[in-house]
Amino acid sequence: MIEVRMHGRGGQGVVASAEMLAVSAIRDGKYAQAFPSFGPERRGAPVVAFCRVDDHTIITREPISVPDVVVVLDPTVLRAVQATAGLKPGGKLVVNTCLRPEELARDLGVGGCTVATVDANRIALQFIGQAITNTAMLGALLKVEPVASLEVLYGLLRERFPAVADMNIQALQAAYDETSVAEFVMGDIVMGDKRKKLVTDLPTWRTIDHACIVFEPGSSVQYYTGDWRSMRPDWNSEKCVKCGKCWMYCPEAAINVDEHRDYKVDYDYCKGCGICAEECPYGVIVMVEECE
Template identity: 45%
Template sequence: MGDVLEIRWHGRGGQGAKTAALLLGEAASAAGKHIQAFPEYGPERMGAPVLAFNRISDEPIMVHCHVSSPRIIVVLDPTLIRTGSVTAGAPEDAVYVVNTHLSPSEMRKKLGVSAGKVFTVDATQISLDCLGRAIPNTPMIGALIRATGLMKLEDFISDTRRKLEKKFGSKPGIVEGNIKAIERAYQEVKGE
């Protein structure tokens, strides 16, 4: 299991945590990795806490249980931090990528973690600027890729562009807005 990269996404219903996990999984698969992407299905309603997961590996992935000690944690909504769920089960050297206007050192204090790495990016503002709506999921993937180097940005963008064009072919603004948001978050994310 040591070679399987495990990611946990924390968001709220409507922010696109599940979609983010699926987009990342599809793009990593297209780049030749073995992947899993799945949400935790609870009550499905806007605003309720949502978890989604990825496993990414060079080898076939056999396990079919929840991700309980993820090495990478992506937080779409920082108000979830006070529930304690964000740091639950995480190893000391976990990497956190958080959607917030706070700096990495300020966020580190909020998370209460001393080791590992903390990255921050204001993905909500970026999605408001690029899409006119607060859907921070795609920019957070851009930030995640920059923070972890888990795949090439251009590979992710080309695969995601294809997916978005298929779904939003009649609304090219949505496709371009998402791509712009991903690129901006990739540029603006800061870490320590």
């Protein structure tokens, strides 16, 4: 059995990817299942989806905690969740990033596995016109773990999304061709500094008390809600008249005022909702796409 766990953010097609993979595998004559696990249900929040493929009937319905393959559709998710948790020795990690496999493995401190990387954002923008990376990442996944055939997946895309199938197929094929793959034996990797920043012992929505009651005052400062952001507010400070409307409306209290009454965003906590841009009466703030 091959067990695949996919990480991304709400709105990026993570769940659809797992489902398309399972349906393609079934059409190839295999047994398969796919299902998601949502945390807070909002666009941009971390989402995980699971897919199992086997030559025999699959009995288990458990979430996949020890995957053969981990696919990361959005590199910012690596700061928010422990995506590599439980990856089997000799497993495969497939990530949307501009980094080479060697650089990513060093940053994450992973070893004893195969690491595959592809710049799926660039590919998606080139062929689809939007940074929606799910089909490109299916191409990267199939390059390292051929759980379904490309032809069957192309047929499924044409059936389901006839208007945009061609551009998605081009993105998938380009990602398949461009994915870089490297194998690392255990002990190959010296843990990089970024790993220390990624690892967190903070309670999650699953481990927090019932009704999500937080008993420790001020603890929200430990949660970097900026990790969820897919768009960021960009400031043209020269046009700002210091009216303070953005500060007043920001739901995360992520806008600070200094002693000169200059307004600045704290990107560790700004979740990219765009309310400040909407409310600023002078067009000082525009929302731009978040880059890694």
